[in-house]
Amino acid sequence: MASGDEHFHRAVITRLDGLSAEDEKLLHATVEAWLDGCNIASDMAWNVCNTKSDVESLAKTTVQSETGLNSQHSILACYEASSAINSCIERKQQGKKASQPQFTTKSMVYDRRTMTVFADKGRVSLTTLGDHSRVRAALALPQNGDGYQHQYLDSDEWEYTESTLHYRDGDWHLHLGYRKPKPESKPTTQNGTVLGVDLGVNQIAVTSTARFFDGDTLAHKRREFERIRGNLQETGTQSAHRTIDELSGREDEYVKxxxxxxxxxxxxxxxxxxxxxxxxxxxxxxxxxxxQANWHAEWAFRKLREFVAYKAKAEGLYVDTVNPENTSKRCNECGHISNSNRSHGEFECERCGKQNHADYNAAKNIAELYLLRGHQPSRGRSVSQYALKSGPRTPS
Ligand SMILES: [Zn+2]
Incomplete structure (x- = not known):
């Protein structure tokens, strides 16, 4: 992530030394599995999702079971696919061509959970395929403290971070990532930004930045639980009632x-x-x-808001609410308010003709009305703009 990164980054490139034939074999197998993992994640996520966490939720289990990579390697493979897909999206936004990412170059990502650098001993330990398997190697560094590598490896300020292992011309190389914190920047006086979120049944949530959380799968699962419960109720036995109780517990867990x-x-x-x-x-x-939802949606939304509030606190974000009046009837483009703007999940403004997804239009309004009605968070930066996919906008 280029923006918001509070670190300087450097790369230290070294060849690996002292690998046995057995080690070499294991590294080759691991990189092959890694490439398979990235390709599986890319296949699954392409045209479906792109953020790290979404790709991980979607593909990690499959990557792990199909390639034999350990859990952390599987997560990193999902992240790798995610960042390649994001590059494609960026290229497309610039009007360039972009097709689904394919991984063929013999290299793979390591992080602090899959690699340990013993800088003082000039050695590294890499996790590989197989339970608890590791390859240990010497870093082929210039002698007598010569070479730029030492200023990072021997430093207390620089710490190693995400790195890549490469196979080239018969040798293994590590591109060791190092980072150190940037000096603390002055508190910014720039005005803060609001994210609007619309909650609903068809779309569980839609953000003003056009991220949609579809409710179809949840609704489908709910109907399944309902059907099984119905069958059990007909049975009417004591054990059937116990099973119904268990089922409700499982359903709540699923919703959570x-x-x-x-x-x-x-x-x-x-x-x-x-x-x-x-x-x-x-x-x-x-x-x-x-x-119309015919289920304890209110409970689910309260849970959702609790989870958001809890996680937001840890990230230093504030959570607030706005009176819902007109958020779904108002055109976010021109501000026109009418009941007839909204029909069947679509939004079409009777004044300016702007069409939009109704929940997305509402999400933008929630953010904009929060500002227009003069709300401000009780602490932190004052807010004057709201986030859209295309960048922040100030209400006019
Ligand atoms: Zn309009």
């Missing part, structure tokens, strides 16, 4: 799991767009939606 996933995504979206405040509607506003 989904809400955690959505909460993480909302936090990630706020951080990506450098927001200070996450704004929801007061829950009364989605009551009419909830009535």
């Amino acid at each position: 799991h989904v809400m955690h996933f959505v909460a993480n995504g909302i936090i990630e979206e706020a951080l990506t767009h450098d927001c200070d405040v996450i704004v929801f509607e007061e829950l009364d506003g989605i009551r009419e939606d909830l009535q």
